[in-house]
Amino acid sequence: MLAGGAYPAMLALGMLQAAPAHAFNLTGSGKGKKIIILGGGLAGMTCAYELNKLGYNCTVLEARERAGGRCWSVKNGSVNTETDKPTVTARFDEGQYFNAGPSRIPHNHQLTMHYCRELGIPLQVYNNVNEGSYYFAEGKGPLSNKKIRVREVHNDIRGYMTELLAKSIDHGSLDTGLSKEDSEKVIEYLMAEGGLDPDRLYKASARRGYIENPGAGDKPGKIADPHKLAELIQSGLMDPDFYNVAEYTYELQMTMFQAIGGMDQIAKALQKKIDPNLKLGAEVTNITNIDNGVKVTYKDAQGEHMIEGDICICTIPLPVLSNISNNFSGDVSRAIDYISYIQTGKIGLQFKRRFWEEDEHIYGGITHTNNDLTQVFYPSYDYMGKKGILLGYYNFNEKAQRTGELSYADREKLALQKGRLIHPQYDAEFESSFSVSWHKTKYNLGGWAVYSSETRKTQYPVLLKPDKQVYFAGEHLTYLNAWMAGAFESARSVVTAIHGRVTEQRVQYPATTTKG
Amino acid sequence: MLAGGAYPAMLALGMLQAAPAHAFNLTGSGKGKKIIILGGGLAGMTCAYELNKLGYNCTVLEARERAGGRCWSVKNGSVNTETDKPTVTARFDEGQYFNAGPSRIPHNHQLTMHYCRELGIPLQVYNNVNEGSYYFAEGKGPLSNKKIRVREVHNDIRGYMTELLAKSIDHGSLDTGLSKEDSEKVIEYLMAEGGLDPDRLYKASARRGYIENPGAGDKPGKIADPHKLAELIQSGLMDPDFYNVAEYTYELQMTMFQAIGGMDQIAKALQKKIDPNLKLGAEVTNITNIDNGVKVTYKDAQGEHMIEGDICICTIPLPVLSNISNNFSGDVSRAIDYISYIQTGKIGLQFKRRFWEEDEHIYGGITHTNNDLTQVFYPSYDYMGKKGILLGYYNFNEKAQRTGELSYADREKLALQKGRLIHPQYDAEFESSFSVSWHKTKYNLGGWAVYSSETRKTQYPVLLKPDKQVYFAGEHLTYLNAWMAGAFESARSVVTAIHGRVTEQRVQYPATTTKG
Structure with missing residues (x-):
C-alpha cells in the first residue's frame, strides 16, 4: 500500500524535520x-x-x-504614564485583563513557542478567526451602519467572485492556459468554493447563516437573500484596508495562541x-x-x-x-x-456581562470597522464567564494619532460612542476602561x-x-x-x-x- | 458622531437580539x-x-x-462492542482521550451552548481551522505523496483564481453588471485577496509560508515558488470532495468548541x-x-x-x-x-510524543487526504504536553465501510501505514489504538x-x-x-x-x- 521508493525518502525528510529549529547550543564559557x-x-x-x-x-x-516592556497585561492596579498625562491606574475585576501589547502568538513563531515550552507557560488558543463577528461600515454606502456577520460578507463575496470567474471560463473568452479537462476541474472547484447552484449562479446558501435556525421537526431553517455585490462594494466592505485579508497573513493564520492568564x-x-x-x-x-x-x-x-x-x-x-x-x-x-x-493604541472596556456571547453568540475574534475603532476584539478566555473585557479599539497610524491626542476620558467616550453603534448593550453593561497609546507612553514612545x-x-x-x-x-x-x-x-x-x-x-x- | 436615526433602530434591534434564543419556559405540571x-x-x-x-x-x-450514547470520549478502560467482533478495551494514558462521536460544538448551536452553560461545563476552543496542517494526495498527479501545508494550497489557489478574474475583468470581455468604478474596486479587492503583484499576477507571497523563516539581522526570510495551477488540479487538490470547503459550512465555521476533558x-x-x-x-x-x-x-x-x-x-x-x-x-x-x-469510523492513536507539534508545528486542525484515512485530526487540548492522541482517520460511506470490515488490528495497521506517509514519526512514536465503526457498533448500527x-x-x-x-x-x-x-x-x-x-x-x- 506504500508507494515504494517514496517512503524511505520521506522518512529521511521526517528525521530532518525532527531537528529542533530552536536549538541554541553555544559552548564555551x-x-x-x-x-x-x-x-x-x-x-x-x-x-x-x-x-x-x-x-x-x-x-x-x-x-x-x-x-x-510591551509584553504587558493590564489588570486591576496596573499603572501607565503617557507623556502628556498623569499616571493612571486600571480598575478591573480580579481575573479580568487585556493584553496592551502583544496578544497573539503565531504557531509558526518557533522561538516564541520554544520559550513558552521551556519556561512552562500554558497556552490556549487565541481565536483570531471568527465567522460570527461583524463588519461595520459607518456612514458609507447602502450597508451603512449595519452590523453584518463576517460569514455573510465572506460567503457573498466568494459566491459572486466564483460566479464571475466560472462565467468567464465558460464563455471561453478567457485564456486560462489550462487544458479543457483542467478548466472543467476549475469550474467544479469554483462551484464548490462559492456554493454556486447547478446553473453556476450564486443565490446565497446556509454558509452565510440563517434568519431562522434549523431545528427539530418541521424547521429546515430559513436563509436570507445575499447582499448585492454593488452594495458590498459601495459600502467599502471589499476595500483592502477594511476587508479582513489579515487572516491570510502568515503570522495571523490559525492556529494562534495566548498565554493563559495574560501574555505577561x-x-x-x-x-x-x-x-x-x-x-x-x-x-x-x-x-x-x-x-x-x-x-x-x-x-x-x-x-x-x-x-x-x-x-x-x-x-x-x-x-x-x-x-x-x-x-x-x-x-x-x-x-x-x-x-x-508606529503610532498605535488600545482600550480595554470591562463589561458587567458578556453580552457579545450571551446575546450575539460571538466567542472571540474581531469585528472590523471603518471608523476610528478600526477593530473590536472579543476575549479569547473565560468563555461563558460572568464579566469580560473587550478591546474597544485597536488602531494604528492616523487613527491612533487622533485617539492618542484625546484625554483618557475622551478615549473612553469615543470607544463607547462608536462601540454602541455595533453593540447597543454598551450603555447598560459598561463598567470601566483603561487605554494605552504606545507612542505616548513613557519609555516606549512608539508601538x-x-x-x-x-x-x-x-x-x-x-x-x-x-x-x-x-x-x-x-x-x-x-x-x-x-x-x-x-x-x-x-x-x-x-x-x-x-x-x-x-x-x-x-x-x-x-x-x-x-x-x- | 452617530448617524441620527439609525441609532434608536439599532438599539431596538439589540434589545430584540437580547431575548435568549434558548428560553424554554413551559408552565403547568x-x-x-x-x-x-x-x-x-x-x-x-x-x-x-x-x-x-x-x-x-x-x-x-x-x-x-x-x-x-454517541457522546462518548474514549479513555483508558473504555469498552466497545462491534457486531462481528469481541468487546475491546482502550489502553491509553491517564488524561488522554479522543471523542469517538461528536467532537465539535459550533458556536451557533445555541441550544448546545445553552446546556453547556446551564450544566456548568467549561469549554475550550476546538481548533477546526489550521493553515499549518497538510493536504496529502496519495498516488495522484504531480504533487502525489507530498505533504503540502494547507496555507500553500489555499494561497496558491486564491492567487491563481484572483489573477484569472482580474485579467478577465481587465480585458473587458466579461459582463460583470457593475459600473466602471465598482469594477475597479473589484480589481483592487482581487489584488489584496489573492496577494497579486502590481502587474496583477500571482507570484507567491509569504502567506504561503517560508522555506527560510524571517529572523533577526540579515534574515528577511525566503519564500518558495508557488505550486503550478495545473499541478494542483491534476493532483486533485482542488477536487470538491478533497479541498477543504468544509470550513465554509455554517456548522464548521470558527469559533468551534469542545468540552474540556472530553465531550462526554x-x-x-x-x-x-x-x-x-x-x-x-x-x-x-x-x-x-x-x-x-x-x-x-x-x-x-x-x-x-x-x-x-x-x-x-x-x-x-x-x-x-x-x-x-x-x-x-x-x-x-x-x-x-x-x-x-451513515457509515462512519474513527481511530484514536496514542503517541509517546507530540511530534506533530514539536517537529512540524501543527497545533490542532485537520490534515486532509484522498485515501481511506480521509482526515487526520490533531488534538485541540493539552498543547505542548508530553503525549497525545491523534485521530488517525475519520471517514464516511464507502471508505468507512472498507475500514469497518477490517479487524481492529488491521484498522490500526491501515492507519499507521497510510499515516506514516504523512508523518514518518509514526513508526518510532506509536503506542496504542482504539477504533470505532459506528455502523457496526451494537446499539447504534449507524453514525x-x-x-x-x-x-x-x-x-x-x-x-x-x-x-x-x-x-x-x-x-x-x-x-x-x-x-x-x-x-x-x-x-x-x-x-x-x-x-x-x-x-x-x-x-x-x-x-x-x-x-x-
Missing part, C-alpha cells in the same frame, strides 16, 4: 564577563537568561517598576529566571563606550549611579534611546533617529519599528553591528517587527555575537562605524 | 405522569432532565453500562441530573402501545422485565429500533426501516441519519408525530443530523408536545397514522 543590559523587556531579559547559562555576569536596568506570564517567567540580575526603576541617562568596556549612568529613587561593564546590550526602543546621552558613532546616532515607529524599503536598506544594517562595546537588540533589529518572536530572535542573535567575541578572545570588536 | 424514555443518550437524558423540572416521573432505559462531560453532567431515573444495562426488547399507555419490556443482568407508563419517548437509533418488536403502525415501521444512516430529499419528504414527517403513546426523538428527527444540537432540539420539541398533551388533558393524542 563567558568567564564572568560583565554584561550591562539596558531594558528589561523580552529582548533584554532573554539576553540575560541565555547569557547566565553561559557563565556571564549580567545586570539588567529597567526604567519601570515592572519588567516586560511570559515576561514574569523570564523575570523569575533572572531576578537577581534585574534592577527595576533604573532609568538610563548616559551610555558611554570606554576603552575595552562601557560605562552606563542611570538614576533611581536613590539618585544617580554609574556602572561599568565589559559589554552592553541596549534594547531601549529607538525613540527613547534617541534622547539618552551617549558617545555612539554618527552613523549609529543617525539610524536611531531615522528609524520610525514597534516600521521600516520603509529605504530605512531597511540604509539604517537597519547600521544597528546590526555593535558600536564598539554596545550591541543593539529588540524587535526593531529583525524582520519580525511587532512580534515577541522578534525580541527572542534578536536576543539570540546578539548573545551569539557576544559569545563569539568573548570566546574568540578578541579584546575589542573591529569597529566598522566611524565616529560622526 | 406533569402531575407525576409516568414517562418511559428509551435510550440514555443526549436526547433521552435531556427529555428526562426537562420533564423532571415539570413534575413528571421518568424512567430512562439505557442498554449500555454507560449513558451518553456533557453526557456525564446530564446523567448526574437524572441519575435516579436512569437504568443502565437495560436492553429494550418490546414496545407496545396499550390503551392510554405503553408497555415496555427490557432485559438486564437479572432477566426480563416489563414496565408500564403513560407515555413513551423512543430515542433508540432507527437501525436498532428496526429490530425491536413493537406494535407500531405500518407507516411508522416503514419509516424506521427506510431512513438510512447518524442521512436523508435523501425523498425520505425527508415521505418518511421523516411520519416519525415527527407520535404513534399513539410513543414519541420519537433524537438527532434523526431534526435538520441538525449528526449534531448534538439535534438531540437537544428534538428533546425539547418532544417535551413540548408531551407537556401540551398532558396539560391540555387530552387523554389520547389523535392518531394520524393507521396500523399497517
